[in-house]
Amino acid sequence: DGGIxxxxxxxxxxxxxxxTLSCEQNLNHDAMYWYRQDPGQGLRLIxxxxxxxxxxxxxxxxxxxVSREKxxxxxxxxxxxxxxxxxxxxxxxxxxxxxxxxxxxxxEGSRLTVL
Amino acid sequence: xxxxxxAQTEISVVEKEDVTLDCVYETRDTTYYxxxxxxxxxxxxxxxxxxNSFDEQNEISxxxxxxxxxxxxxxxxxxxxxxVVDSAVYxxxxxxxxxxxxxxxxxxxxxVKS
Numbered sequence: 711d712g713g714i715x716x717x718x719x720x721x722x723x724x725x726x727x728x729x730t731l732s733c734e735q736n737l738n739h740d741a742m743y744w745y746r747q748d749p750g751q752g753l754r755l756i757x758x759x760x761x762x763x764x765x766x767x768x769x770x771x772x773x774x775x776v777s778r779e780k781x782x783x784x785x786x787x788x789x790x791x792x793x794x795x796x797x798x799x800x801x802x803x804x805x806x807x808x809x810x811x812x813x814x815x816x817x818e819g820s821r822l823t824v825l
Numbered sequence: 826x827x828x829x830x831x832a833q834t835e836i837s838v839v840e841k842e843d844v845t846l847d848c849v850y851e852t853r854d855t856t857y858y859x860x861x862x863x864x865x866x867x868x869x870x871x872x873x874x875x876x877n878s879f880d881e882q883n884e885i886s887x888x889x890x891x892x893x894x895x896x897x898x899x900x901x902x903x904x905x906x907x908x909v910v911d912s913a914v915y916x917x918x919x920x921x922x923x924x925x926x927x928x929x930x931x932x933x934x935x936x937v938k939s
Contacts, residue, residue: 745929750931750932751931752829752831752916752929752930752931752932753916753927753929754929755926755927758926768926798868800868800870802870813860813872813875814870814872816862816869816870816871817869818867818868819868819869821868
């Protein structure tokens with residue numbers, strides 16, 4: 711089945727540790743996104759990538775890093791610099807050429823808890 | 826700057842009741858797109874509808890209907906004869922023409938009780 715796979719689904723991290731969340735898609739979509747979801751705040755954009763080897767900061771990029779070495783993969787690293795990393799992280803993608811007109815396809819999310 | 830407001834944090838209804846979820850948006854663009862997404866307990870957001878700013882025609886899809894009014898910058902969502910399976914978080918979102926991202930509202934938690 712085509713879709714977006716995020717892993718792990720649940721992750722616990724100690725303070726001061728970096729952690730990487732995986733996002734893989736087999737939809738052949740060019741654009742990929744990372745959103746953070748907190749209760750009562752909706753989804754906020756962390757990073758997005760429109761093409762391989764290129765990505766842009768979203769609204770809350772501080773403390774996060776990404777890479778886009780392959781079209782199907784867009785991993786997110788939550789670094790120790792992120793002050794409040796406990797949240798639900800959602801990866802999304804959409805086809806090229808749809809830009810603002812096309813809906814996003816979402817993964818099932820990864821819940822990160824910092825102990 | 827674009828902004829989406831969903832003033833209703835949580836709504837509880839009894840099955841078979843009709844319920845309307847409100848969405849008010851702000852944008853300086855004349856061309857933009859509005860979306861509704863559903864987030865069930867599994868976590869994955871599911872696309873429900875897209876509407877562009879030039880199409881104010883209301884839409885009905887089964888028990889779902891959407892009312893787009895540019896005069897009040899609103900894009901409200903009504904579920905008729907609600908069912909327990911409608912229980913979820915619903916997000917309204919806005920995308921401007923020259924942007925490359927969706928701006929989401931805070932979401933409305935809908936609880937449908939049997």
